[in-house]
Each structure stands twice: as structure tokens, then as C-alpha cells.
Amino acid sequence: MRKAFAASLSQVTALRRRCIAWRIGGGGTGVDIAPALAPLLVQARQPICAVRCSNGNGNGYDNNNNNNPNHSKAYSTYSAGGGHANATTAAATTTTTGATTGRPAQSQSPLGPVGVAAALAAADAARGGGDRGGAGAENEEGRGGEVRPTLWDEFSLRDRVALVSGANRGLGLEMALVLVEAGARAVYCVDLPARPGKEWAAVAEYVDRMASGRGEVGGRLEYVSADVRDQEAMWRIGEGIGDREGRMDVCVAAAGILKAHTDCLEYPAGEFEEVMNVNTNGVLYTAQAAGRQMVRFGNRGSIILIASMSGTITNRDHAWVSYNTSKSAVLQMARSMACELGPKGIRVNTLSPGHIYTSMTASYLDTQPDLLDKWSGLNPLGRIGRPDELRGVIAWLASDASTFCTGSDILVSGGHHAW
Numbered sequence: 445m446r447k448a449f450a451a452s453l454s455q456v457t458a459l460r461r462r463c464i465a466w467r468i469g470g471g472g473t474g475v476d477i478a479p480a481l482a483p484l485l486v487q488a489r490q491p492i493c494a495v496r497c498s499n500g501n502g503n504g505y506d507n508n509n510n511n512n513p514n515h516s517k518a519y520s521t522y523s524a525g526g527g528h529a530n531a532t533t534a535a536a537t538t539t540t541t542g543a544t545t546g547r548p549a550q551s552q553s554p555l556g557p558v559g560v561a562a563a564l565a566a567a568d569a570a571r572g573g574g575d576r577g578g579a580g581a582e583n584e585e586g587r588g589g590e591v592r593p594t595l596w597d598e599f600s601l602r603d604r605v606a607l608v609s610g611a612n613r614g615l616g617l618e619m620a621l622v623l624v625e626a627g628a629r630a631v632y633c634v635d636l637p638a639r640p641g642k643e644w645a646a647v648a649e650y651v652d653r654m655a656s657g658r659g660e661v662g663g664r665l666e667y668v669s670a671d672v673r674d675q676e677a678m679w680r681i682g683e684g685i686g687d688r689e690g691r692m693d694v695c696v697a698a699a700g701i702l703k704a705h706t707d708c709l710e711y712p713a714g715e716f717e718e719v720m721n722v723n724t725n726g727v728l729y730t731a732q733a734a735g736r737q738m739v740r741f742g743n744r745g746s747i748i749l750i751a752s753m754s755g756t757i758t759n760r761d762h763a764w765v766s767y768n769t770s771k772s773a774v775l776q777m778a779r780s781m782a783c784e785l786g787p788k789g790i791r792v793n794t795l796s797p798g799h800i801y802t803s804m805t806a807s808y809l810d811t812q813p814d815l816l817d818k819w820s821g822l823n824p825l826g827r828i829g830r831p832d833e834l835r836g837v838i839a840w841l842a843s844d845a846s847t848f849c850t851g852s853d854i855l856v857s858g859g860h861h862a863w
């Protein structure tokens with residue numbers, strides 16, 4: 445097994461220095477990566493720091509990363525001015541009043557004061573009080589010092605680790621890229637092909653160049669070959685990432701399929717199951733794979749399930765009963781998971797895009813010349829969307845900019861629903 449993995453590793457390493465492909469499943473010939481993987485990966489790439497420290501720039505983690513599966517102690521705390529609050533600390537403060545802001549302690553931002561609270565802290569500091577903390581609140585002169593925006597700290601994913609399914613291309617790949625751009629240390633892209641495609645390789649290369657261009661150690665994309673319908677394989681992938689990275693922060697479940705039109709009264713059982721298995725079951729297994737690691741490391745996290753506007757509306761003139769049903773199920777899955785996982789500090793939301801041109805929709809748009817105009821005319825903006833128009837919402841949902849958002853469906857449809 446280890447040999448098989450090593451062979452595939454060397455092939456891919458030759459293809460691209462910073463790309464590692466994991467082969468999972470594959471009709472019974474797959475490789476059980478979990479035990480064999482960690483030493484190989486560590487050899488092949490830069491050593492992994494077992495204990496990561498607060499980065500001290502307003503958004504770091506203070507992470508005691510001892511991989512204890514019993515999570516009997518606090519693993520992650522935020523230090524003054526930045527970081528990610530620990531679920532235990534956050535939950536224990538429901539009745540305590542914040543010492544410095546007058547707000548309940550449970551309502552303090554894990555990043556320290558931001559927004560109006562930061563402005564008030566700065567005003568305090570300027571008056572010589574300086575007891576609220578916050579960006580620029582305290583300064584060498586004690587008053588009138590420089591203050592700085594904190595918004596990008598709230599969106600920062602610095603040092604975080606993500607798993608994205610369906611990320612060899614299309615919306616999943618776009619979402620993987622934005623996570624790295626927001627600062628993620630590693631984004632694991634799970635998809636079916638044994639080797640990543642040209643699009644993925646180009647994006648990974650772009651990420652490498654972006655990092656070296658800044659003269660910093662940047663984030664990285666990793667490719668993992670797997671089928672989201674295989675629950676065991678998905679859990680193993682999650683464990684492998686957890687063993688290697690020591691944390692899991694973000695999950696985007698984007699793998700999905702759309703079939704040709706089929707009359708709902710004739711819909712064959714096998715095809716219906718196939719769509720449900722990928723679009724619904726596979727989304728659950730992906731969320732489980734990441735969520736189990738979020739619980740293991742106690743670093744909270746954000747799970748984003750990619751549903752569709754087709755989960756709440758029916759696309760006119762399209763006989764897509766399996767797809768629409770599968771996406772509706774994902775909406776309810778997210779609400780259920782959000783309620784179960786909220787107390788653990790894990791947020792679960794759905795993102796429901798409208799019509800966007802990708803390989804999935806190209807199979808319709810490229811074969812039916814009038815369809816682009818028809819779909820464009822179904823929303824007030826008069827056009828279909830681009831994959832990059834989901835970058836902002838993914839960055840928001842994945843980050844501390846959305847810490848009070850869970851169990852929600854975010855519609856990004858060009859206003860399709862408004863009519």
C-alpha cells in the first residue's frame with residue numbers, strides 16, 4: 445500500500461513540485477492512506493510545526509495542538525488583539541459581563557474589539573483610559589495614536605485548513621482559490637479524477653507564484669482523488685488531513701451532478717439514487733469528514749454546503765426532479781447540522797447559487813443556443829453569474845466575518861428569486 449502511494453506521489457511530485465495527489469477508493473484498488481500517509485507526506489514536503497503560535501498581527505491562533513482525540517482540555521484560545529475563540533471558553537460566559545466593553549462576555553468578538561467597539565476603545569485610549577483594547581486603541585503616546593481598519597482581519601483565514609469537494613474545476617476550484625487568497629495554510633481539493641486537471645494545475649501554480657511574489661510562505665492547494673459517495677474514504681481523508689495539519693477549520697461541499705431532463709413520472713430508480721448519492725449523501729459525508737476533525741481539535745469551524753436556488757424554486761421548463769430534490773435535502777441537512785453542532789462552535793450554512801456558467805451548465809447552454817438568453821431573462825440583472833461572483837460570500841462564510849451566521853441559506857442568484 446505504502447509503495448503504491450509512494451509511486452503515485454513521485455509521479456505527481458515530478459509533475460508539479462508542490463502538488464501531492466492522494467488516491468482513494470478506485471474500484472477496490474485504492475490505497476488506505478491514513479496510516480501510510482503521514483510520514484510520506486512529511487518527508488515529501490516541508491516539516492509540519494506541531495505547535496503553532498499566535499501570529500501577533502491581530503488574527504492569529506494560540507493553538508495547543510496536541511491532537512488529543514478526547515479533547516478534554518482547551519486547545520485553542522485567542523490572545524489579546526486576535527485569534528479564534530475556543531468553544532469551551534465561549535460557551536462558559538453566558539452570564540458574565542465583559543469587563544471592558546459593557547457587553548455580555550459571550551458577545552465579545554474573538555478578534556478583540558472591532559467596528560464601533562474598537563472606535564470606543566480608541567476613544568477611551570485617547571482620553572487616557574485605554575482599557576478596552578482593540579486595534580490601535582493603545583499607543584506609545586497614550587492618546588491620539590494611529591488606528592487601523594480591522595475588517596480584513598475579520599475576513600482573514602490565516603493559518604487555517606480547509607477541505608473542498610468537487611474542487612478539480614468549476615465552483616469548487618474557485619472556492620478553494622479564494623480560501624488560499626484569504627490566508628488559508630492548506631486547502632485540500634477532493635474530486636474524482638485520479639490526477640488533477642489542467643485547470644487545477646494552473647490554479648495551484650498561480651497560488652505558488654502569488655506566494656513567492658509576496659516573498660512570504662503562502663498557502664497551498666493539495667489534490668486528493670476520492671469519491672464523495674464513499675463515507676469511509678471521506679472520513680479517512682479527514683483524519684489524514686487532521687493528522688498532518690493538526691486542525692480543520694473550513695469545509696466546502698461542492699461536488700455535485702446534474703442529469704439530463706427526465707420525466708418525473710418515468711424517473712428511473714437507479715438514476716435518482718445516483719444523484720441523491722452524490723448531491724445529498726456525498727455532501728453529508730464531506731461535512732462529516734471535516735466536522736469530525738473540527739470537533740477533534742476543538743478549533744471550531746465553518747461548514748458550507750453548496751446547495752442551489754433549485755433547492756427552493758423549480759427551474760422553469762427543466763425536468764430536474766432528482767437534482768431539485770437533492771438540493772432541498774441539503775438545505776435541511778445544513779439546518780439540522782447547524783443545530784447539533786452550534787454548541788461545539790461549528791457553524792453550518794448553505795450557499796445557493798443561481799445560474800452560473802461551468803462545465804455542469806455548459807452541457808445545457810452549449811447545446812441549446814437560446815438557453816443563455818432565456819436564463820439571463822429570468823433575473824433582474826439580465827445575465828447569468830460568474831464563478832468569481834461567489835468569492836466574497838465564500839470568504840465571508842468561511843471566516844470570522846460571519847461568526848453569528850449558522851443554519852442559514854445564502855442565495856446568490858442575481859435576483860432570480862425576487863421575481
Ligand SMILES: NC(=O)c1ccc[n+]([C@@H]2O[C@H](COP(=O)([O-])OP(=O)(O)OC[C@H]3O[C@@H](n4cnc5c(N)ncnc54)[C@H](O)[C@@H]3O)[C@@H](O)[C@H]2O)c1
Binds near residue numbers: 612797
Ligand atoms: N453552475 C451552476 O449554475 C450551479 C448553480 C447552483 C448550484 N451549483 C452547484 O455547485 C456545485 C459545483 O457545480 P459546478 O457548476 O462547479 O459543476 P462542475 O461539474 O463544474 O463541478 C462539479 C465537480 O464535482 C465533481 N464530482 C462529481 N461527482 C463527484 C463524486 N462522486 N465525488 C467527488 N467529486 C465529484 C466533478 O468531478 C466536478 O469536478 C454543485 O454542487 C452544483 O450542484 C451549480
